Amino acid sequence: MSPPTRTRRRTFLRWLPALLAAAGLVLAAVLVGRAGLADLAEAVGRVGWGGFVLYALVQIGLFCLLGLAWSVLVPLRRPGLFIWGRMVRDATGQLLPFSPIGGFVLGARAVSLHGIAFPLAAASTFADVTAEFLAQVSFALLGVLVLVRTLPESGVVVPAGIGIVAAALLAAGALLAQRGLGGIFRFLAGRIAAPWFAGITGQAEQLQAEIDAIYRQPARLVLSFALHVACWLVTAGASWLAFRLVGAPVSVGAALAIEALLHAVLTAGFIVPGSIGVQELAYSGLGALFGVPPELALAVSLLRRARDLALWVPILLIWQLVESRRAVAQSRAKA
Secondary structure, three states: OOHHHHHHHHHHHHHHHHHHHHHHHHHHHHHHHHHOHHHHHHHHHOOHHHHHHHHHHHHHHHHHHHHHHHHOOOOOOOHHHHHHHHHHHHHHHHHOOOOHHHHHHHHHHHHHOOOOOHHHHHHHHHHHHHHHHHHHHHHHHHHHHHHHHHOOOOOOHHHHHHHHHHHHHHHHHHHHHHOOOOOHHHHHHHHHHOOOOOOHHHHHHHHHHHHHHHHOOHHHHHHHHHHHHHHHHHHHHHHHHHHHHOOOOOOHHHHHHHHHHHHHHHHHOOOOHHHOOHHHHHHHHHHHHOOOOHHHHHHHHHHHHHHHHHHHHHHHHHHHHHHHHHHHHHHHHHO
16 A cells, blocks of 8 residues: 555544544434424423433442442452443543543553552453443343334344344454453564554563453353343433433333344444434434334433533543643652
């Protein structure tokens, strides 16, 4: 590949997230226009401050459960630290212009700044993400079963089932890779990263050792998986609450199916920053399957975004304050 071609490719990749975000905004605006801005505003207005606070409190409780699911993977009794790390992971991965991988790295860094070695923080992140993904596959399967029972002739059942099988195979591959078969991290460090980052090979060896240690404790992995399943069920409960708050009489089973399939769509569309437009389109389509009017489905999407902003912005500000203080302390130590 010639240098000009590489330059154009880098430029395109640099601008791709912004282009996708702009396209998502246009799509969201079209959906809002078709649903009717006045009807949408009326639906959102039904929530009220009390309903919004209740909805946000459910998410805070979910953060605590997610942090606990992460903390049980390591032989440390500091769940509060892992709750904070999970908050940073989600806030940076979703609100800032990073890929989800960036959120994983920054969440592990947030934990490592408080006395936990980074290889252990990173290794437990890998294991936690895998446990969460396996729980999501199980949750998605439950959602498809609800869909089959309630809407057996829906055209979504077959593609959703195919997607779950593919996700299960991907999860199995991730498990095999993390357990050290082939020494995937040692291989990557030695063949790809080592020429650019001095000392990365030793860190990769330590990372692999920490992962191996985690996978020698299956009881912790099973507990983390079970807690993540509980987290997904809480997420479905929060979805049911959101539909009720905007005035959509959705059953618990329907809310579970919508939430399960919604996250499958959002996972597939992770390349779009903040899932802008993707989330709104998914809510509109999935809500229609269960008879939810488009303005109410979009109202739930807007309520979800408002809740996320209300929680993630303070988390990001606190995280930046911690990072700034650390940077100042390091500069003073070098002076």
